[in-house]
Amino acid sequence: MERETENAVRREALVTLQSHILAEEERAPVETTGTLSWIMSAISISAKIIASHLRRARLEDVLGEAGEENVQGEKQQKLDVIANETLIAILRGRSGVAAIGSEEDEELILVDSTGRRGLRRYAVLFDPLDGSSNIDIGGSTGTIFSILRVDENTPALQPGTAQVAAGYVLYGSSTIMVSSTGNGVSMFVLDPNVGAFMRVAEHLRIPDRGKSYSVNEANADSFPPQYARFLTRCRQAGYSSRYVGAMVADVHRVLLQGGVFLYPPTAKAPAGKLRLMYECNPLAFLITQAGGMATTGEGDILSVPPTELHQRVPIVLGSPEDVKAFLDS
Numbered sequence: 001m002e003r004e005t006e007n008a009v010r011r012e013a014l015v016t017l018q019s020h021i022l023a024e025e026e027r028a029p030v031e032t033t034g035t036l037s038w039i040m041s042a043i044s045i046s047a048k049i050i051a052s053h054l055r056r057a058r059l060e061d062v063l064g065e066a067g068e069e070n071v072q073g074e075k076q077q078k079l080d081v082i083a084n085e086t087l088i089a090i091l092r093g094r095s096g097v098a099a100i101g102s103e104e105d106e107e108l109i110l111v112d113s114t115g116r117r118g119l120r121r122y123a124v125l126f127d128p129l130d131g132s133s134n135i136d137i138g139g140s141t142g143t144i145f146s147i148l149r150v151d152e153n154t155p156a157l158q159p160g161t162a163q164v165a166a167g168y169v170l171y172g173s174s175t176i177m178v179s180s181t182g183n184g185v186s187m188f189v190l191d192p193n194v195g196a197f198m199r200v201a202e203h204l205r206i207p208d209r210g211k212s213y214s215v216n217e218a219n220a221d222s223f224p225p226q227y228a229r230f231l232t233r234c235r236q237a238g239y240s241s242r243y244v245g246a247m248v249a250d251v252h253r254v255l256l257q258g259g260v261f262l263y264p265p266t267a268k269a270p271a272g273k274l275r276l277m278y279e280c281n282p283l284a285f286l287i288t289q290a291g292g293m294a295t296t297g298e299g300d301i302l303s304v305p306p307t308e309l310h311q312r313v314p315i316v317l318g319s320p321e322d323v324k325a326f327l328d329s
């Protein structure tokens with residue numbers, strides 16, 4: 001590696017998530033109160049705690065099912081509960097968090113109904129541990145979060161275009177946070193020796209076209225014809241099929257290598273399986289910020305008017321050329 005590049009990489013790896021957030025706050029076009037930074041910091045510490053539990057899951061005997069079902073009717077894993085309780089406990093303690101919405105809880109949790117004078121207030125929506133069925137086999141999982149400004153006239157249920165920040169944490173071979181506050185996409189890797197997320201990239205751009213698609217092909221018999229035609233074209237073009245079964249891991253691959261992730265309407269999930277507010281909107285926000293596209297097949301994901309917290313939508317997101325090819329199929 002050229003010395004200059006090597007030095008640049010070394011310099012870049014010295015920027016923590018915290019200093020990145022503060023620098024973004026200083027660049028903000030309007031006077032900021034620091035509340036959003038404080039919330040991002042809460043997500044960061046929550047992610048470190050969740051990652052530590054995941055790394056020691058089999059040792060701490062926190063694998064397996066918790067014996068309950070969540071509001072989705074899905075069997076909760078013990079770590080779903082731990083991740084959910086960690087995020088709620090830490091976010092509750094942060095001023096400016098007015099509401100919390102979780103995949104694991106039926107209703108929005110209203111936190112700070114008054115709010116200190118002049119403090120901006122936010123709703124934080126999340127899937128605390130996406131893909132948790134992968135835990136027991138040592139597979140990747142993730143946390144997905146979406147942050148929206150709220151006030152007495154603006155409820156949490158807003159279209160994805162209203163997000164002020166969004167991101168995910170991928171618990172894989174390393175712990176990676178990818179986030180955006182609307183000024184491009186940055187990526188951070190948790191340095192376990194330092195205990196900090198270190199920035200490794202900013203202004204990430206998704207490749208215009210990829211060489212793989214990501215979909216659960218077991219549902220192929222019930223895919224609508226447009227999806228079937230598109231996937232046939234991909235196979236004829238020599239695309240590979242890659243599917244982890246954890247949306248964060250599959251979308252992270254698409255962000256870095258290009259390609260397309262799809263969860264179509266199926267016989268089991270006629271409206272799609274993935275949740276608009278805390279899975280599709282935040283990931284669509286990131287992919288769009290990186291130059292990609294995200295559609296329900298009928299229109300942009302980010303423009304879907306939400307009707308309820310756990311609403312599901314079909315989703316096709318990824319490289320612009322690949323999503324356009326789907327829309328033209």
Ligand code: P6P
Pocket residue numbers: 130131132133216245246247248273274
């Ligand atoms: P299927 C995990 O349960 C999840 O919510 C997403 O992370 C993932 O993309 C999808 O569902 C997998 O669903 O039906 O293919 O197992």
